[in-house]
Amino acid sequence: MTKQTMNFQAEVAQLLHLVTHSLYSNKEIFLRELISNASDACDKLRFEAINNSGLYENDPELKVKVTFDKDAKTLTITDNGIGLSQQEAIDNLGTIAKSGTKDFVSKLSGDQKADSQLIGQFGVGFYSGFIVADKITVESRRAGLPADQAVRWVSDGGASGGGAFEVESITREARGTSVILHLRDDAQDYAQAWKVKGIINKYSDHISLPIQMEKEEWKDGELINPSDENGGRQPGAMVKTGEWETVNKANAIWARAKKDISPEQYDDFYKQISHDFEAPLAHTHNRVEGSTEYTQLLYIPGKAPMDLYNREKSAGVKLYVKRVFIMDDAEALLPTYLRFVKGVVDSVDLPLNVSRELLQESRDVKAIREGNTKRVLSMLETLAKHDKLPEAGADGVTDVVSEEDKAQVGKYSKFYAEFGAVLKEGLGEDFANKERLAKLLRFASSTTDSVSVSLADYKARMKEGQEAIYYITADNAAAAKNSPQLEVFKKKGIEVLLMTDRVDEWALNYLHDFDGTPMQSVAKGAVDLGKLQDEAEKKAAEEAAEAFKPLLAKLKEALKDKAQDVRVTTRLVDSPACLVVQDDGMSTQLARMLKQAGQVAPEVKPVLEVNAEHALVKKLDGSVHFNDLAHILFDQALLAEGGLPADPAAYVKRVNALLV
Numbered sequence: 001m002t003k004q005t006m007n008f009q010a011e012v013a014q015l016l017h018l019v020t021h022s023l024y025s026n027k028e029i030f031l032r033e034l035i036s037n038a039s040d041a042c043d044k045l046r047f048e049a050i051n052n053s054g055l056y057e058n059d060p061e062l063k064v065k066v067t068f069d070k071d072a073k074t075l076t077i078t079d080n081g082i083g084l085s086q087q088e089a090i091d092n093l094g095t096i097a098k099s100g101t102k103d104f105v106s107k108l109s110g111d112q113k114a115d116s117q118l119i120g121q122f123g124v125g126f127y128s129g130f131i132v133a134d135k136i137t138v139e140s141r142r143a144g145l146p147a148d149q150a151v152r153w154v155s156d157g158g159a160s161g162g163g164a165f166e167v168e169s170i171t172r173e174a175r176g177t178s179v180i181l182h183l184r185d186d187a188q189d190y191a192q193a194w195k196v197k198g199i200i201n202k203y204s205d206h207i208s209l210p211i212q213m214e215k216e217e218w219k220d221g222e223l224i225n226p227s228d229e230n231g232g233r234q235p236g237a238m239v240k241t242g243e244w245e246t247v248n249k250a251n252a253i254w255a256r257a258k259k260d261i262s263p264e265q266y267d268d269f270y271k272q273i274s275h276d277f278e279a280p281l282a283h284t285h286n287r288v289e290g291s292t293e294y295t296q297l298l299y300i301p302g303k304a305p306m307d308l309y310n311r312e313k314s315a316g317v318k319l320y321v322k323r324v325f326i327m328d329d330a331e332a333l334l335p336t337y338l339r340f341v342k343g344v345v346d347s348v349d350l351p352l353n354v355s356r357e358l359l360q361e362s363r364d365v366k367a368i369r370e371g372n373t374k375r376v377l378s379m380l381e382t383l384a385k386h387d388k389l390p391e392a393g394a395d396g397v398t399d400v401v402s403e404e405d406k407a408q409v410g411k412y413s414k415f416y417a418e419f420g421a422v423l424k425e426g427l428g429e430d431f432a433n434k435e436r437l438a439k440l441l442r443f444a445s446s447t448t449d450s451v452s453v454s455l456a457d458y459k460a461r462m463k464e465g466q467e468a469i470y471y472i473t474a475d476n477a478a479a480a481k482n483s484p485q486l487e488v489f490k491k492k493g494i495e496v497l498l499m500t501d502r503v504d505e506w507a508l509n510y511l512h513d514f515d516g517t518p519m520q521s522v523a524k525g526a527v528d529l530g531k532l533q534d535e536a537e538k539k540a541a542e543e544a545a546e547a548f549k550p551l552l553a554k555l556k557e558a559l560k561d562k563a564q565d566v567r568v569t570t571r572l573v574d575s576p577a578c579l580v581v582q583d584d585g586m587s588t589q590l591a592r593m594l595k596q597a598g599q600v601a602p603e604v605k606p607v608l609e610v611n612a613e614h615a616l617v618k619k620l621d622g623s624v625h626f627n628d629l630a631h632i633l634f635d636q637a638l639l640a641e642g643g644l645p646a647d648p649a650a651y652v653k654r655v656n657a658l659l660v
């Protein structure tokens with residue numbers, strides 16, 4: 001191939017601009033990214049070589065070498081991994097392959113501060129080299145290809161204006177890739193051994209391959225006057241000895257004993273695999289022995305990625321078999337509702353050539369998934385337990401809290417704000433752990449604004465004679481809190497949980513009770529406050545129902561296309577009417593959500609409940625506007641719960657007719 005000039009994909013040009021302009025305070029991550037790519041390339045070679053050992057050629061010891069040349073102002077990262085063919089260099093180094101990153105780049109806001117925080121989630125990868133380099137040369141030969149089919153790729157990252165790179169054929173004996181960074185003037189520090197070693201220690205210690213640098217030794221300067229030992233010397237310097245030394249620990253962090261890993265090292269490993277700049281909220285690291293043997297190192301992030309709600313999104317756990325990297329995003333290792341967890345599983349029992357399909361069926365994998373799920377739930381339970389500092393008991397005594405526990409305060413709330421809605425999917429997905437999940441749920445309530453009430457808290461505060469956990473679902477907190485259906489509960493001082501996540505309706509279908517107490521939607525079925533209502537109230541309600549019978553029949557007739565039934569209720573105090581659905585019916589809110597999502601929802605005809613005490617209801621009887629008032633009553637009840645009248649124009653017309 002003769003030299004060709006090509007253009008970057010539009011998104012690459014944008015990403016490059018962002019990388020070079022906004023990651024300035026995080027310059028050194030470029031080395032982490034490039035070493036990580038080199039290590040991935042070695043993993044890929046090892047994986048392909050399982051079925052084709054010839055790919056190792058005569059060079060089976062995989063490693064990464066980092067060299068620098070002060071005079072040429074270059075820093076070079078070389079690996080003997082899988083390498084790139086000419087076409088792969090064009091495809092992989094001129095485009096953004098990952099669809100998530102590509103989407104992200106096309107949505108950039110232009111606010112560099114905000115963008116640079118977000119970009120951490122995606123990993124800037126290879127292009128991060130341009131943070132410190134004004135030109136990058138990549139020379140590579142793919143394993144298995146002849147030496148004269150190697151490739152050279154050169155780019156200034158678009159500084160010359162064209163956003164272009166050049167590719168040409170070269171001859172290269174060595175398999176694998178060299179990334180040569182031509183350092184910018186303000187990045188000359190990175191051509192110094194101590195600086196580079198420091199960064200490798202910080203970010204890449206756990207990389208399981210040796211990372212090697214040329215050994216340097218101190219050499220005194222020449223004597224100024226060779227005949228006079230004390231006459232002084234030229235300044236000394238570090239000089240290269242020609243030998244190589246391994247500068248990282250070169251063993252996988254998860255394979256080490258817990259006691260040998262510092263909290264910082266755990267955090268750094270997380271940052272490496274997640275591309276997150278922030279530390280995780282918690283981790284768990286265990287060697288599991290038994291019928292199936294594996295090591296798990298799992299993390300709970302502090303921040304949700306932008307595509308959290310995409311259930312198709314890749315999982316966050318990497319699979320290794322006996323230290324050999326097998327695949328990223330092994331979704332079989334955790335249930336979908338725990339897709340936010342990041343980490344590594346290293347199995348002793350799985351075969352090295354395991355495929356995704358095989359994973360789905362393997363009994364070992366099933367055991368690993370159950371083990372992982374249990375561990376993650378335990379981690380969450382621990383965070384939940386220490387979320388708040390203990391309050392003084394009735395005797396004025398407060399438990400002493402260790403520093404370690406103090407550091408956990410607030411973490412569960414943070415977790416829940418980011419991932420609570422996803423956790424709820426587990427109620428419908430993981431029946432075996434439903435009870436544990438139910439204990440981890442948190443809600444706002446009619447008496448507590450923050451999303452912090454657990455079902456156990458609620459139960460402990462239940463009124464004497466209260467037999468159910470009451471909740472309401474709505475589109476948002478304000479609609480839930482001001483819903484007419486809450487009126488009688490407020491009057492009686494009964495707490496009601498407010499559920500405003502989209503997933504709540506669906507998830508609650510799977511949670512019929514908590515710890516023996518039934519869950520009861522206040523918008524479903526007739527209100528039955530059981531023992532909470534006194535005899536006088538019950539009697540008054542029955543009398544009202546009797547007295548209203550003729551009026552109800554007329555209302556039912558007028559609204560026969562809209563309402564399934566019309567009845568008198570005691571649940572309202574200030575409002576004239578509200579809508580409820582039958583006990584087993586789909587709630588109007590869920591039906592609305594399905595329709596919004598373009599799905600077919602069954603036609604739900606709600607029950608209209610009227611407040612016999614309300615002036616508007618009293619006025620109905622004998623009114624010449626009976627028909628209009630009946631429709632207005634129904635449509636207003638719909639509006640009050642966040643819905644829209646089926647025919648808004650007709651509603652407006654009716655109201656106006658009464659106003660003038």
Ligand SMILES: Nc1ncnc2c1ncn2[C@@H]1O[C@H](COP(=O)(O)OP(=O)(O)OP(=O)(O)O)[C@@H](O)[C@H]1O
Pocket residue numbers: 033037038041079081082083084092093097122123124125126127177
């Ligand atoms: N040292 C290397 N050897 C072989 N291929 C490489 C090397 N470095 C990069 N590549 C190729 O270039 C592609 C793009 O690299 P880049 O770092 O931008 O993204 P990535 O590694 O896929 O994603 P991320 O860094 O976010 O995990 C890689 O997927 C890989 O195919």
